[in-house]
Amino acid sequence: MADTTADTGLPKGFRSAEQGWPELHRIPHPPHRLPLLGDVLGANRATPLQDSLKYARMLGPIYRRKAFNREFVFVWGGELAADLADETRFAKHVGLGVANLRPVAGDGLFTAYNHEPNWQLAHDVLAPGFSREAMEGYHPMMLAVAERLTDHWDRELTAGRAVDVPGDMTKLTLETIARTGFGHDFGSFERDRPHPFITAMVGTLTYAQRLNSVPWPGLLRKAARHNEADIGYLNRTVDELIRVRRTGSGDGDLLDRMLQTSHPETGERLSAENVRRQVITFLVAGHETTSGALSFALHYLSRHPDVAARARAEVDRVWGDAAVPGYDQVAKLRYVRRVLDESLRLWPTAPAFAREAVEDTLLAGDHPMRRGAWTLVLTPMLHRDPEVWGADAERFDPDRFDPKAVRTRAPHTFKPFGTGARACIGRQFALHEATLVLGLLLRRYELRADPAYRLRVTERLTLMPEGLRLHLERRSVPAPVASAAEAEEAVVPESRCPVRGGGD
Incomplete structure (x- = not known):
């Protein structure tokens, strides 16, 4: 892989789309392009992704946009995306908002350039942490955090208040990855306001996105200081977490x-x-996208009571x-998983991924495309290709993910976790967590939508439904909910380590 330039993250010699796409003129662009300013x-x-979806509908499966002195090529057609999945000719490209996160995540798994050795090292070291045995070990901890969520929702219900879905899903997923991966408790459900870690994380994601909308970073001086x-x-938060672990002992988790x-x-x-960069990567990526996926799924379940009834019956x-669903019982919630997949189809919370030509x-x-040229795949439009x-x-329509429908669909057309060797390492963790939580909430509550609410999507590199609140009703015959202690004792033998198997 070619070396990259420090300022753009692009391979040397490919600072613009013009240089990498010899026949760029054949690719359509929006009307009314202005000199210097572009499109x-x-x-x-505030909504660059949704703007891009608007132009995608207007211009077709491949198009380009120019912002000031930079031109970008966007792709969403199924045939084009499938070709970009060819790992012999294309690889992950770290650019745009992802490259803007490198000051905080450096060569962590998500933001590393392909030529940086720490990506392969970290991937090989951490992959066993997402094995089936490891996942079974995480399961009771996921249950314990979910109990904190239902306790909180029970209190909101008793007080007659609607629940803040995005806020509470963020608390849930942050506590889940912090506890399972790093043995840490942020105490999110005991706080009236988001934990400062969440506030700082949202700040860095928002700043990374804003950098794409200005011709010169110096225009964001105040935001840069923030x-x-x-x-x-x-x-500092992660350094303290690591310091505590170095002076004590863990239980074989990711840290x-x-x-x-x-x-x-x-x-x-x-x-x-x-290590610091990987911990930040997992804490941010390990909860931000899953919280969005759960929030969108709960929105659609509240708007489609027939779907919710079918999922609840399953x-x-x-x-x-059973007071405690076992690990294997979660995988048997096939229709609930279809609900999750269909929500990820319409609003994949990591809404784009970039691919560059390796030849x-x-x-x-x-x-x-010349070697080093790259394009951005718009996942929500790929997932809407008629x-x-x-x-x-x-x-x-969750039945789009009925096994028969999946088998008849072209490959590489559903990509909520990216593609290829650089696809999300924690996708099975996220899917198990999200399916488990949806099952627990459906078993315990009826979800009531606000009739006046209209879906609005907040963008901060990831996607989240804005202002989503739901009213709850306890089911007339609620299923038993185990305590956190009962969950851990019932599901995993005390001697089992959540990560280390017999071969480690």
Whole structure:
């Protein structure tokens, strides 16, 4: 892989789309392009992704946009996206908002350039932390955090208040990854306001997105100082978490693996700096996208009572009278999983991924790309391609993920976790957590939507429904809910370590 420039993250020699796309003129762009400014007329800096979806509908499966002196190529057609999934010709490109996160996440798993050795080292060291045995170990901790959520929702219900879905899902997923991965408790459900870690994280994500909308970073001087303060807080929080672990002992979780595990072949270990970057990566990426996925799923369940009733009936049938759903029982919630997948189809909370050519090639046999040229795949539009999903692609329908429907669909057309070797390492963790939580909430509550609410989507690199609140009703015959202690004792033998298997 070619070296990259420090300021743009692009391979040397490819600072603009023009240089990487020899026939750029063949790719359509929005009307009314202005000299110097490009296609910024009418653009909303708060919703760049939704602006891009608007132009995608207007211009077709591949198009380009220019902002000041930078031009970008966007792709969403199923055939084009499938070709970009070819790992022999394309690889992950770290650019735009992702590259803007490097001051905080550096060469962590999500933000590392392909040529940086720490990505492969960290991936090989941490992959066993997402094995089936590890996942079974995380399950009771997920249950324990979910109990804190239901306790909180019970109090809100008793007080006659609607629940803040995005806020509470953020608390849930932050506590889940913090406890399972790092043995840490942020105490989110005991706070009236978001934990400062959340505030700092949202600040860094928002700043990273804003950088894409200005011609020169110097225009954001005040925001840059605030971003530096946010990064400083994230670093101090994680450094203290690591310090505590170094002076004590863990139980074989992700942090233990980062600190103690050598690469199985080279014997190399992660550096102290890289451990910090990986912890920040997991704390941010490990909760931000899952909280969005759960929030969108709960929105659609509240708006489609027939779907909610069908999903609830499945939970009752599969889990029965068990106070504690076992690990394997979660995987049997196949319709609940379809609800989650359909929510991720319409609003994948990581809404785009970039791919770059590793050699001179033709994209889908039609568009020449030089080595290093890159394009951004708009996942929400890929998931709405009518040639793949039908004329009703905007409609919420979990049966699109019926096994028969999945088998007949073209490959590489559902990509909520990215693609290829650099796809999300924690996707099975996220899917298990989200399916478990949806099952628990459906078993316990009826979800009542606010008739006046209209879905609005907040963008901060990730997507989240804005202002979503739901009213709850306890089910007339509520299923038993185990305590956190009962959950841990019932599901996992005391001697089992959540990560370390017999071969480690």
